[in-house]
Amino acid sequence: MVIVPGLVLAALAAALHVFIFYLESLAWTTARARAVFGTSEEEAAATRELAFNQGFYNLFLAAVTGIGIVAWAAGSGVVGASLMLAGIGSMAAAALVLFLSSPDKRPAAVKQGTLPLLAVVVLVLALTL
DSSP: OTTHHHHHHHHHHHHHHHHHHIIIIISTTSHHHHHHHTOOHHHHHHTHHHHHHHHHHHHHHHHHHHHHHHHHHTTOHHHHHHHHHHHHHHHHHHHHHHHHHOGGGHHHHHHHHHHHHHHHHHHHHHHHO
């Protein structure tokens, strides 16, 4: 089935965004999260509320994508595809905004946006073939 690689990529993108949620909302001030995001203890403490909120955006995008995958698997193709494309499309768009607005964060934007972008391309191709 041609759509399976797109579903796998969408699931991987969702899993990555759940991990980003964890780092931003639950572990923001830990040494590991500070190392990932390149922040000092002071910066992490000062931006904790912003990161907490942003982490939930990532979780919600992952949830929309995951619900889309489940809907597709349950036979609701239009609903599933719509939700998956909304979730992964938003992930890819957010990565593009980060890439364009913060040159020092371009490596993170590429890491954050590659799976969703690939998922969009593969799903659109699978749905149009």
